[in-house]
Amino acid sequence: MRRIISLLMENEPGALSRVVGLFSQRGYNIESLTVAPTEDRTLSRLTLTTIGDDHKIEQITKHLNRLIEVVKLVDLTEGAHIERELMLVKVRATGAQRAEVKRCVDIFRGQIVDVTATVYTIQITGTSDKLDAFFQAVGEASILEVVRSGVSGIGRGEKVLTI
Amino acid sequence: MELLSGGDMLLRALADEGVECIFGYPGGAALHIYDALFRQNKVKHILVRHEQAATHAADGYARSTGRVGVVLVTSGPGATNAITGIATAYMDSIPMVVISGQVVSDKIGEDAFQETDMVGISRPIVKHSFLVKDARDIPSIVKKAFYIASTGRPGPVVIDIPKDVTNPNDKFEYHYPERIKMRSYSPAQRGHAGQIKKAVQLLLSAKRPIIYAGGGVILGNACQQLTELARRLDAPVTNTLMGLGAYPGSDRQFLGMLGMHGFVEANYAMHHADVILAVGARFDDRVTNTPKKFCPNAKIIHVDIDPASISKTVVADVPIVGPVDSVLNDMLEILATAEEKQDSKAIEDWWKQINEWRERYGLLVKPRYRTDGNMIMPEEVIRTLYEVTKGDAFVTSDVGQHQMFTAQYYQFDKPRRWINSGGLGTMGFGLPAAMGVQYANRDATVACVTGEGSIQMCIQELSTCKQYHLPVKIICLNNQALGMVKQWQDMQYSSRYSESLYEESLPDFVKLMEAYGHVGMRVTKREELRAKMEECFAMKDRVVFMDIYVDPTEHVYPMQISPGSMRDMWLNKTERT
Ligand SMILES: Cc1ncc(C[n+]2csc(CCOP(=O)(O)OP(=O)(O)O)c2C)c(N)n1
Ligand SMILES: [Mg+2]
Numbered sequence: 001m002r003r004i005i006s007l008l009m010e011n012e013p014g015a016l017s018r019v020v021g022l023f024s025q026r027g028y029n030i031e032s033l034t035v036a037p038t039e040d041r042t043l044s045r046l047t048l049t050t051i052g053d054d055h056k057i058e059q060i061t062k063h064l065n066r067l068i069e070v071v072k073l074v075d076l077t078e079g080a081h082i083e084r085e086l087m088l089v090k091v092r093a094t095g096a097q098r099a100e101v102k103r104c105v106d107i108f109r110g111q112i113v114d115v116t117a118t119v120y121t122i123q124i125t126g127t128s129d130k131l132d133a134f135f136q137a138v139g140e141a142s143i144l145e146v147v148r149s150g151v152s153g154i155g156r157g158e159k160v161l162t163i
Numbered sequence: 164m165e166l167l168s169g170g171d172m173l174l175r176a177l178a179d180e181g182v183e184c185i186f187g188y189p190g191g192a193a194l195h196i197y198d199a200l201f202r203q204n205k206v207k208h209i210l211v212r213h214e215q216a217a218t219h220a221a222d223g224y225a226r227s228t229g230r231v232g233v234v235l236v237t238s239g240p241g242a243t244n245a246i247t248g249i250a251t252a253y254m255d256s257i258p259m260v261v262i263s264g265q266v267v268s269d270k271i272g273e274d275a276f277q278e279t280d281m282v283g284i285s286r287p288i289v290k291h292s293f294l295v296k297d298a299r300d301i302p303s304i305v306k307k308a309f310y311i312a313s314t315g316r317p318g319p320v321v322i323d324i325p326k327d328v329t330n331p332n333d334k335f336e337y338h339y340p341e342r343i344k345m346r347s348y349s350p351a352q353r354g355h356a357g358q359i360k361k362a363v364q365l366l367l368s369a370k371r372p373i374i375y376a377g378g379g380v381i382l383g384n385a386c387q388q389l390t391e392l393a394r395r396l397d398a399p400v401t402n403t404l405m406g407l408g409a410y411p412g413s414d415r416q417f418l419g420m421l422g423m424h425g426f427v428e429a430n431y432a433m434h435h436a437d438v439i440l441a442v443g444a445r446f447d448d449r450v451t452n453t454p455k456k457f458c459p460n461a462k463i464i465h466v467d468i469d470p471a472s473i474s475k476t477v478v479a480d481v482p483i484v485g486p487v488d489s490v491l492n493d494m495l496e497i498l499a500t501a502e503e504k505q506d507s508k509a510i511e512d513w514w515k516q517i518n519e520w521r522e523r524y525g526l527l528v529k530p531r532y533r534t535d536g537n538m539i540m541p542e543e544v545i546r547t548l549y550e551v552t553k554g555d556a557f558v559t560s561d562v563g564q565h566q567m568f569t570a571q572y573y574q575f576d577k578p579r580r581w582i583n584s585g586g587l588g589t590m591g592f593g594l595p596a597a598m599g600v601q602y603a604n605r606d607a608t609v610a611c612v613t614g615e616g617s618i619q620m621c622i623q624e625l626s627t628c629k630q631y632h633l634p635v636k637i638i639c640l641n642n643q644a645l646g647m648v649k650q651w652q653d654m655q656y657s658s659r660y661s662e663s664l665y666e667e668s669l670p671d672f673v674k675l676m677e678a679y680g681h682v683g684m685r686v687t688k689r690e691e692l693r694a695k696m697e698e699c700f701a702m703k704d705r706v707v708f709m710d711i712y713v714d715p716t717e718h719v720y721p722m723q724i725s726p727g728s729m730r731d732m733w734l735n736k737t738e739r740t
Binding site: 014063066069163 | 282283286287290291292294311345346347348469470471474475
């Protein structure tokens with residue numbers, strides 16, 4: 001099962017490499033990873049997606065928790081949560097295609113953020129599934145370049161991850 | 164407030180932390196630190212002959228005392244030489260602080276002379292590590308390092324210090340923190356009360372209980388509680404290779420070691436148990452054999468300080484995360500007022516069954532090795548060692564058949580007496596570890612049981628023993644082969660001895676010892692063994708090496724058959740359970 005693990009860690013050099021090292025060292029996969037400081041500059045928020053059965057995920061969370069720099073951790077997929085990923089994608093858009101692509105972007109509530117005579121650069125946010133679906137809709141053949149931010153997530157409702 | 168340089172701060176911080184001794188080896192990037200060492204007299208230093216030995220010696224020091232072992236090495240090759248010993252300590256959860264010199268800060272990343280990314284290279288094998296950026300951080304980093312290394316599940320911590328940070332010309336205010344608080348690190352203080360209660364009920368209801376105790380009981384100083392609990396429940400106890408000594412080895416309730424080369428009665432009792440209390444043990448693959456076939460009828464209570472150890476390979480029915488001493492204390496407290504009674508008839512039958520197994524298979528009931536020939540049997544050497552040292556020596560070992568024979572035949576009644584590399588299985592560990600043990604326990608008898616293979620991996624330390632008057636006794640079971648490798652080749656590769664023999668290339672250990680200024684003895688006759696060993700241990704202030712020629716064809720048994728369950732074992736070369 002796909003899981004979104006989100007954690008707060010000390011914003012210190014070396015902390016990220018410990019997290020990443022743990023995954024390769026113990027043979028776990030990272031599907032995506034995002035990290036940036038929070039409003040409290042001493043902390044970073046790291047979100048990663050991984051795939052594994054309950055046993056594996058339990059081991060992953062335990063080992064992450066064991067890292068000295070990890071302050072707090074939550075498996076967002078255990079409860080209601082919001083998941084977002086940002087994508088920038090360059091699509092070939094010429095002739096009749098231009099209108100077609102534009103329509104697609106509207107349906108996916110994306111924005112065209114840059115335009116040339118033959119290329120649209122599009123920004124879309126949403127769940128990873130939605131971003132995948134956009135490829136299908138616009139046709140993989142016309143896609144020139146894709147940049148995805150990796151998944152960010154946050155719990156729904158009053159629950160917050162703070163120290 | 165006094166102004167100190169980074170180097171002086173480091174030494175002062177170590178002294179303030181109560182460090183008595185460092186094991187180390189100097190070099191360019193560590194020279195400011197070594198000069199600071201020279202200019203003080205609180206912290207002593209043992210100059211080893213190879214950095215690997217520094218880590219093993221600090222490790223032996225830590226295992227035998229429970230205190231943090233401290234290592235100091237230079238950058239580059241000094242740091243990389245320390246890696247094997249750090250990994251060894253990590254696998255066995257030994258508290259250790261390793262200080263490494265690093266090239267000057269502004270050269271980091273430039274492939275400078277003797278630069279290596281020590282923090283990076285050691286990352287998978289440390290509990291934590293620090294790269295010091297500013298001399299002013301030294302006191303708090305040292306404090307944190309010792310705190311992290313010694314609390315929770317202990318482990319090695321690396322402090323990498325660029326040379327400029329210890330520059331004697333840059334001085335700062337020194338203040339050593341009394342205590343340290345870290346928001347991201349707080350090991351469990353107590354076990355969950357509800358879970359502990361559940362565990363006690365399960366134990367009281369058990370018809371065939373067993374206690375499976377590992378090195379965590381020793382590290383967590385819970386041996387006394389373990390013994391009390393076992394007595395209170397009249398439960399049989401088995402120890403892992405790392406746990407030997409956690410429960411008195413000569414006690415009636417002790418079934419010996421379990422696992423790959425464990426006692427039949429221990430492995431059988433595990434297999435047939437209905438309730439297993441696992442304490443400070445981690446269901447290592449050398450214990451469980453095939454996890455899927457592990458103890459099919461047992462409910463498992465697992466007490467450990469490290470949540471990641473629980474349900475890692477074998478799922479626990481009652482997991483309890485907490486310090487083993489406090490959890491066992493809580494259990495004892497509940498038991499003191501518990502109204503439920505044990506099924507005493509069932510327990511009695513259980514013991515009857517166990518004693519039958521013991522009678523039939525037990526290695527210590529009567530010798531299972533040859534006692535009629537002229538050959539010295541390795542098992543007999545260990546029994547003789549046990550008797551000559553009255554079971555009260557500190558015994559370190561290397562890795563191989565000799566290690567397993569020692570674990571089987573030396574009955575450790577006290578914790579911290581059996582010192583071996585269980586997790587990593589590091590050949591070369593024994594002699595330097597023995598030095599650390601001897602340093603910490605000046606008047607104690609310290610024996611290093613080794614093989615002619617292992618001893619050559621750190622034999623240079625004979626010179627360190629000379630310099631610091633560390634009169635360890637080296638008991639070499641010389642089977643003229645990498646015996647454990649050869650045993651596997653006998654059992655699995657039709658005796659094709661691929662690179663496990665030395666072809667007449669062994670050194671003359673007696674002469675070698677003499678060259679180092681020590682005493683060497685060669686023992687080839689069975690009838691001489693005891694007298695020679697007594698002679699060896701009578702030389703209290705000398706390093707003595709007993710080169711004992713043992714039967715080279717002997718195998719270690721029992722040996723679990725893999726894949727299989729706990730009870731599937733070879734009993735000897737031809738019989739299996
Ligand atoms: C550093 C290292 N290299 C290789 C091994 C693999 N190994 C395990 S036991 C063994 C043989 C040890 O020979 P010896 O020290 O003579 O002990 P014996 O088994 O003969 O008693 C070897 C090579 C190891 N454990 N450690
Ligand atoms: Mg050998």
